[in-house]
Amino acid sequence: MITGSIVALATPMKVNGDIDWEALRRLVHFHLDNGTDAIVAAGTTGEPTTMSFAEHFDVIRAVVEEVDGRIPVIAGTGSNNTTEAVELTRYAKEVGADYCLTVAPYYNKPTQEGLYQHFKVIAETSDLPVILYNVPGRTCSDIYNETVLRLAEVDNIVGLKDATGNLERAEDLIARLEGSGFMLYSGDDGTACDFMLMGGHGDISVTANVAPQAMHDLCAAAVAGETDKAHQINTRLMPLHTNLGIEANPIPVKWALNRMGMLEPGIRLPLTWLSEKYHSTVSEALQLAGLIED
Numbered sequence: 001m002i003t004g005s006i007v008a009l010a011t012p013m014k015v016n017g018d019i020d021w022e023a024l025r026r027l028v029h030f031h032l033d034n035g036t037d038a039i040v041a042a043g044t045t046g047e048p049t050t051m052s053f054a055e056h057f058d059v060i061r062a063v064v065e066e067v068d069g070r071i072p073v074i075a076g077t078g079s080n081n082t083t084e085a086v087e088l089t090r091y092a093k094e095v096g097a098d099y100c101l102t103v104a105p106y107y108n109k110p111t112q113e114g115l116y117q118h119f120k121v122i123a124e125t126s127d128l129p130v131i132l133y134n135v136p137g138r139t140c141s142d143i144y145n146e147t148v149l150r151l152a153e154v155d156n157i158v159g160l161k162d163a164t165g166n167l168e169r170a171e172d173l174i175a176r177l178e179g180s181g182f183m184l185y186s187g188d189d190g191t192a193c194d195f196m197l198m199g200g201h202g203d204i205s206v207t208a209n210v211a212p213q214a215m216h217d218l219c220a221a222a223v224a225g226e227t228d229k230a231h232q233i234n235t236r237l238m239p240l241h242t243n244l245g246i247e248a249n250p251i252p253v254k255w256a257l258n259r260m261g262m263l264e265p266g267i268r269l270p271l272t273w274l275s276e277k278y279h280s281t282v283s284e285a286l287q288l289a290g291l292i293e294d
Helices: 021-033 053-067 082-094 112-124 145-151 167-176 189-197 212-223 227-243 251-259 276-288
Strands: 004-008 038-041 073-076 099-103 130-134 157-162 183-186 202-205
Touching (some): 038 053, 053 082, 082 112, 099 157, 112 130, 130 145, 167 183, 167 189, 189 202, 189 227, 251 276
Parallel strands (some): 038 073, 157 183, 183 202
């Protein structure tokens, strides 16, 4: 079981939108050197919906190769096309990913039965362990707790990333799955500390892109039930949690990484670079976290 801080890795791009492979390798080592417990490659923060199949495959492969077994790699293999999700998952297994993260189908708006069958097919056609990803704010598709409980009974479905930010709902799910071995991760940095203190296993984090050591320390404290320590770290990081969502992900986090000198100002349409009116706000959050100087 993976516990702790799992970075939802941004994909570095050059100004023209090409993937910056050298910067990607540097980012992987940044996380290896700073306590990140696992890496999600080509998850939604990594902009896979604007990548070709070949690029999506190559990002997963490059991260797996660079990590070289030192920490787990979770491949983003979600799609609103079940057949495509199956193919992405099959490839991720071939190149050595340890898990896959597959998002609820977006735009289609399937029923709960449709969601169940979609994920069941993915799990049954690969032996790569599947982590479900529920982010209704982006997909308009919500995996209800009852459906998660059904899916938890499917062989090879091993966990959930819950990005709803709904702690009442998370508490219910944590209680009902206690002792099952099913992994429950927050996908909402602002509420992740409380999610873990209630019994969650970690955080699949955007903030970890820029503050990997602090997020590792936060998650380790929260998973261990060290409430005061976890809250102290979380309070320091809260401006980042908030302001890295000031525009659509990954716009703010890529701007922040550029501000830190980690990557070029590259992003793909229809996403655009962070609006100038927010530059000072995100800079201040980085300063408060001690990641850049004034």
